[in-house]
Amino acid sequence: xxxxxxxxxxxxxxxxxxxxxxxxxxxxxxxxxxxxxxxxxxxxxxxxxxxxxxxxxxxxxxxxxxxxxxxxxxxxxxxxxxxxxxxxxxxxxxxxxxxxxxxxxxxxxxxxxxxxxxxxxxxxxxxxxxxxxxxxxxxxxxxxxxxxxxxxxxxxxxxxxxxxxxxxxxxxxxxxxxxxxxxxxxxxxxxxxxxxxxxxxxxxxxxxxxxxxxxxxxxxxxxxxxxxxxxxxxxxxxxxxxxxxxxxxxxxxxxxxxxxxxxxxxxxxxxxxxxxxxxxxxxxxxxxxxxxxxxxxxxxxxxxxxxxxxxxxxxxxxxxxxxxxxxxxxxxxxxxxxxxxxxxxxxxxxxxxxxxxxxxxxxxxxxxxxxxxxxxxxxxxxxxxxxxxxxxxxxx
Amino acid sequence: xxxxxxxxxxxxxxxxxxxxxxxxxxxxxxxxxxxxxxxxxxxxxxxxxxxxxxxxxxxxxxxxxxxxxxxxxxxxxxxxxxxxxxxxxxxxxxxxxxxxxxxxxxxxxxxxxxxxxxxxxxxxxxxxxxxxxxxxxxxxxxxxxxxxxxxxxxxxxxxxxxxxxxxxxxxxxxxxxxxxxxxxxxxxxxxxxxxxxxxxxxxxxxxxxxxxxxxxxxxxxxxxxxxxxxxxxx
Amino acid sequence: xxxxxxxxxxxxxxxxxxxxxxxxxxxxxxxxxxxxxxxxxxxxxxxxxxxxxxxxxxxxxxxxxxxxxxxxxxxxxxxxxxxxxxxxxxxxxxxxxxxxxxxxxxxxxxxxxxxxxxxxxxxxxxx
Numbered sequence: 001x002x003x004x005x006x007x008x009x010x011x012x013x014x015x016x017x018x019x020x021x022x023x024x025x026x027x028x029x030x031x032x033x034x035x036x037x038x039x040x041x042x043x044x045x046x047x048x049x050x051x052x053x054x055x056x057x058x059x060x061x062x063x064x065x066x067x068x069x070x071x072x073x074x075x076x077x078x079x080x081x082x083x084x085x086x087x088x089x090x091x092x093x094x095x096x097x098x099x100x101x102x103x104x105x106x107x108x109x110x111x112x113x114x115x116x117x118x119x120x121x122x123x124x125x126x127x128x129x130x131x132x133x134x135x136x137x138x139x140x141x142x143x144x145x146x147x148x149x150x151x152x153x154x155x156x157x158x159x160x161x162x163x164x165x166x167x168x169x170x171x172x173x174x175x176x177x178x179x180x181x182x183x184x185x186x187x188x189x190x191x192x193x194x195x196x197x198x199x200x201x202x203x204x205x206x207x208x209x210x211x212x213x214x215x216x217x218x219x220x221x222x223x224x225x226x227x228x229x230x231x232x233x234x235x236x237x238x239x240x241x242x243x244x245x246x247x248x249x250x251x252x253x254x255x256x257x258x259x260x261x262x263x264x265x266x267x268x269x270x271x272x273x274x275x276x277x278x279x280x281x282x283x284x285x286x287x288x289x290x291x292x293x294x295x296x297x298x299x300x301x302x303x304x305x306x307x308x309x310x311x312x313x314x315x316x317x318x319x320x321x322x323x324x325x326x327x328x329x330x331x332x333x334x335x336x337x338x339x340x341x342x343x344x345x346x347x348x349x350x351x352x353x354x355x356x357x358x359x360x361x362x363x364x365x366x367x368x369x370x371x372x373x374x375x376x377x378x379x380x381x382x383x384x385x386x387x388x389x390x391x392x393x394x395x396x
Numbered sequence: 397x398x399x400x401x402x403x404x405x406x407x408x409x410x411x412x413x414x415x416x417x418x419x420x421x422x423x424x425x426x427x428x429x430x431x432x433x434x435x436x437x438x439x440x441x442x443x444x445x446x447x448x449x450x451x452x453x454x455x456x457x458x459x460x461x462x463x464x465x466x467x468x469x470x471x472x473x474x475x476x477x478x479x480x481x482x483x484x485x486x487x488x489x490x491x492x493x494x495x496x497x498x499x500x501x502x503x504x505x506x507x508x509x510x511x512x513x514x515x516x517x518x519x520x521x522x523x524x525x526x527x528x529x530x531x532x533x534x535x536x537x538x539x540x541x542x543x544x545x546x547x548x549x550x551x552x553x554x555x556x557x558x559x560x561x562x563x564x565x566x567x568x569x570x571x572x573x574x575x576x577x578x579x580x581x582x583x584x585x586x587x588x589x590x591x592x593x594x595x596x597x598x599x600x601x602x603x604x605x606x607x608x609x610x611x612x613x614x615x616x617x618x619x620x621x622x623x624x625x626x627x628x629x630x
Numbered sequence: 631x632x633x634x635x636x637x638x639x640x641x642x643x644x645x646x647x648x649x650x651x652x653x654x655x656x657x658x659x660x661x662x663x664x665x666x667x668x669x670x671x672x673x674x675x676x677x678x679x680x681x682x683x684x685x686x687x688x689x690x691x692x693x694x695x696x697x698x699x700x701x702x703x704x705x706x707x708x709x710x711x712x713x714x715x716x717x718x719x720x721x722x723x724x725x726x727x728x729x730x731x732x733x734x735x736x737x738x739x740x741x742x743x744x745x746x747x748x749x750x751x752x753x754x755x756x757x
Contacts, residue, residue: 037562039546040545040546040547040561041543041545041546041561041562042463042465042468042545042546046530046543046545047467047468047545048467048468048469048470048471048533048539048542048543048545049467049539051530051533051534051543052530052534106529109529110527110528110529110562111526111527111528111529111530111543111544111561111562111563111564112526112527112528112562112563113527115508115525115526115527116527118508118510118525118527119507119508119527121508122508122509122510122525124504124506124507124508124509126504126505127504127505127506127507127531128505129505129506129507129529129531130507130508133507179531182505183501183505183534183535184501184537184619185501185534185535185536185537185619186534186537189534330534334537334538334539336476336492336537336538336539336615336616337476337478337490337615339480339481340478340479340480340481341478341479341480341481342476342477342478343476343477344474344475344476344477344492345466345471345474345475346469346471346474346476346539347466347467348474348476348492348539349476352467512701514701514702514703515702515703516703520700522700522701523741524696524700551743554743554745554749555743557741557742557743558741558743559741560737560740560741571703572705575703575705576705
């Protein structure tokens with residue numbers, strides 16, 4: 001079956017209105033970023049106890065989403081699931097865009113983004129950040145070459161590029177998990193499971209996001225999308241969620257069991273604070289259990305609206321997972337003198353709450369809006385979308 | 397554009413390649429290898445009553461970024477009050493600073509090698525290179541590092557630079573004083589003789605003698621970081 | 631239509647990319663900044679290297695001194711920023727005036743202190 005890819009018309013009033021709204025949000029975000037540098041980073045919720053806040057959570061969230069979309073492309077190119085071929089281009093495109101978004105979020109979070117080139121000039125081979133700088137930028141490059149191969153019809157390139165992109169994606173996402181997993185000082189970060197958890201959460205959130213993007217884009221552009229394709233993706237999503245759930249369970253059970261880490265862990269799991277709710281309600285209930293019930297229930301698993309709803313919950317749930325990943329490890333005070341009580345005028349031994357600020361939220365939304373604008377403009381400039389996405393059976 | 401300006405532009409490009417190695421010749425004859433020192437500190441907690449004079453001296457001498465909001469206020473040196481969980485246990489004042497690890501996680505994680513261990517064991521930040529990613533703050537188990545959250549006019553001591561908004565600062569054992577043969581400010585300030593600073597490689601130095609007396613401990617020795625700040629009576 | 635649009639997009643992109651050069655060229659032609667600037671030079675007239683060399687390479691010397699000082703603890707007085715300040719006392723009419731003219735913004739004095747005349751006097755007496 002030949003698939004014809006075309007550009008979108010992009011002349012409807014709705015699209016221009018959408019673009020305008022996104023542009024306003026993006027401008028607000030950039031203004032918030034400007035304010036952080038002009039007035040000082042004290043206008044963010046970060047402080048000396050919590051050096052990493054929402055921007056890092058947004059960054060690693062975007063990186064995760066990017067992996068999942070890339071997998072969708074690889075399904076047809078590498079794993080031989082030919083029916084997903086119509087989505088090959090758009091999936092790689094979204095993967096590259098989300099990585100650009102995450103890079104923006106990381107770089108704008110630095111105190112000195114004007115020193116952008118220094119990580120490339122002075123590599124520190126022992127720093128996972130240094131490796132990530134290399135991995136992220138080359139990942140975007142690989143995605144672009146992969147897209148170029150697809151656009152120019154170099155069919156012999158597609159499979160090797162797909163394999164390379166998959167390997168790179170695993171590297172990128174393991175590296176991102178390792179940013180936290182390597183930190184010996186913080187009980188809630190240090191873990192060999194950080195990387196695998198990150199990769200699997202990336203797969204589930206990315207697949208869910210692609211379901212949302214595909215259904216809404218095809219609907220908005222009035223193109224035919226075979227329900228069976230979305231149902232096929234949803235069949236992948238269910239197991240992904242279970243794997244994430246398994247990793248999270250293993251990690252938290254081990255931490256809870258170990259005396260030296262049980263205190264911070266029970267602070268997250270049973271502390272009755274915001275993070276307890278983010279964990280149990282956001283990640284476990286909304287992000288895992290309800291989507292699983294929807295996706296494995298014969299009544300709902302073949303219904304597109306239900307799948308959409310489950311995907312939305314997963315996308316939110318994984319964001320909660322990212323928050324749990326980044327924040328409580330810093331909020332719970334460092335343990336300088338085990339089994340002792342410690343106070344000082346530098347917030348030692350005190351739980352310091354992270355109060356997210358308007359500026360950070362505006363910055364995060366602004367970056368997501370920039371990604372969305374690039375997505376729409378990309379659809380208009382390049383033939384990303386198939387005319388129609390039919391299941392292979394239609395030929396028969 | 398003026399011809400001059402244009403030439404200047406070309407000059408900048410050429411400078412990157414040509415002038416940098418040429419100017420290293422300035423130093424060729426003058427660079428001596430460091431004389432095998434390894435600096436460390438011993439803090440005798442039995443003498444410390446937590447008066448905090450070292451802390452205020454440190455703030456003044458190092459132009460530490462000081463803000464009324466305690467969440468963003470920076471600390472190079474701080475006094476922690478620690479007591480065990482037994483009832484009626486005595487509170488112990490413990491001065492805490494950068495422990496100048498031999499194996500420092502902050503240096504390992506720095507993506508630009510802005511944090512580094514000098515040949516004499518002092519852990520420093522090249523603030524000209526720091527990109528302000530704050531990964532070192534996340535990695536440091538001692539919370540020895542502070543980020544400068546906004547512009548500040550901290551020039552209480554014009555002899556040393558202050559730290560600008562957007563980069564990280566930490567205790568540097570008053571490195572410019574040490575290079576000029578002086579003691580760190582906290583050591584010099586303390587009249588009770590709580591702190592002693594010196595060369596760990598010299599077996600006759602005061603710090604070496606105190607350490608070999610066998611009663612010293614370091615904070616979080618379980619992490620195997622090789623901290624060079626030792627505590628007597630911890 | 632599409633090719634025409636593409637050409638316009640490329641043109642706009644090129645224009646944005648080249649805008650700094652265009653602005654500079656126009657300024658040069660207008661002659662707004664073409665006059666030489668007056669720098670207030672120190673009285674002694676002698677520097678650690680000759681004038682021409684310093685004019686072209688002072689930034690590299692300072693950068694080199696910076697790296698040696700910070701990384702290796704090699705503090706050579708001749709090439710330190712503090713030593714410059716003993717003769718070059720007029721930041722506004724020497725450093726800044728020229729830096730503004732050539733459009734560079736070194737950040738030395740964001741952190742390093744430029745001594746006031748009183749402090750300079752004290753420092754000289756101290757030595």
